[in-house]
Amino acid sequence: MRVGVVTFPGSLDDRDALRAIRLAGAEAVALWHGEHDLQGVDALVLPGGFSYGDYLRAGAIASLSPIMTEVIDAAGKGMPVLGICNGFQMLAEAHLVSGGLIRNDHGNFIRRDQALRVENTDTPWTSGFEQGQEIVIPLKNGEGGFIASADELARLEGEGLVAFRYEGVNPNGSLNDIAGVRNDRGNVVGLMPHPEHAVEPGFGPDTAAAMRSGTDGLTFFSSVLQATVLAA
Numbered sequence: 001m002r003v004g005v006v007t008f009p010g011s012l013d014d015r016d017a018l019r020a021i022r023l024a025g026a027e028a029v030a031l032w033h034g035e036h037d038l039q040g041v042d043a044l045v046l047p048g049g050f051s052y053g054d055y056l057r058a059g060a061i062a063s064l065s066p067i068m069t070e071v072i073d074a075a076g077k078g079m080p081v082l083g084i085c086n087g088f089q090m091l092a093e094a095h096l097v098s099g100g101l102i103r104n105d106h107g108n109f110i111r112r113d114q115a116l117r118v119e120n121t122d123t124p125w126t127s128g129f130e131q132g133q134e135i136v137i138p139l140k141n142g143e144g145g146f147i148a149s150a151d152e153l154a155r156l157e158g159e160g161l162v163a164f165r166y167e168g169v170n171p172n173g174s175l176n177d178i179a180g181v182r183n184d185r186g187n188v189v190g191l192m193p194h195p196e197h198a199v200e201p202g203f204g205p206d207t208a209a210a211m212r213s214g215t216d217g218l219t220f221f222s223s224v225l226q227a228t229v230l231a232a
């Protein structure tokens with residue numbers, strides 16, 4: 001299975017995403033934002049970072065990059081797409097998932113090992129988790145506050161489209177503690193915390209809770225591998 005990671009000008013976590021994919025056992029394919037070419041990949045990751053310097057709004061300019069034409073087309077056909085942090089911001093700007101991300105309510109960039117509750121396992125990126133499972137992965141952003149209109153929020157909740165919720169601490173004022181959402185079909189998932197930074201023992205979160213494994217993030221990438229094997 002081939003999983004592509006798109007690099008944009010200002011991407012920061014593309015290499016870690018490629019490494020996470022390899023550690024999960026898939027072939028990692030580096031893609032460039034300026035090309036209209038997905039190189040035949042089976043799944044896609046939009047990585048974290050500061051694409052276009054976060055000018056305008058984080059993810060807004062990247063969402064108009066040439067390759068996004070192909071990403072939007074593939075997502076519409078059911079290809080698994082994961083947006084991590086800046087990638088989640090791009091998914092929201094491209095309307096591939098609902099809602100938007102705004103500056104953290106306290107106004108500061110924040111970095112912490114963050115506990116999350118897995119709310120929806122019916123996606124190719126979360127199928128390896130248990131419903132309600134608590135995981136710990138790193139969070140690091142300045143514009144992580146999840147917003148949506150009252151109607152859209154009610155729809156997300158009512159239709160079970162909230163994929164992850166902050167547990168214990170809401171680090172940025174996100175409505176309903178929402179840390180990640182999925183699209184209606186389930187193939188597109190976006191979240192603010194970073195699974196690709198928690199894939200190897202000793203290099204991930206260092207909280208006591210996470211010492212259970214420190215590799216909760218790897219399940220995202222092993223899940224998508226499993227999803228495609230089952231579909232094949």
Ligand SMILES: NC(=O)CC[C@H](N)C(=O)O
Nearest residue numbers: 048049085086141142143
């Ligand atoms: N880690 C990231 O991807 C950061 C995302 C974005 N640049 C922000 O600060 O909100």
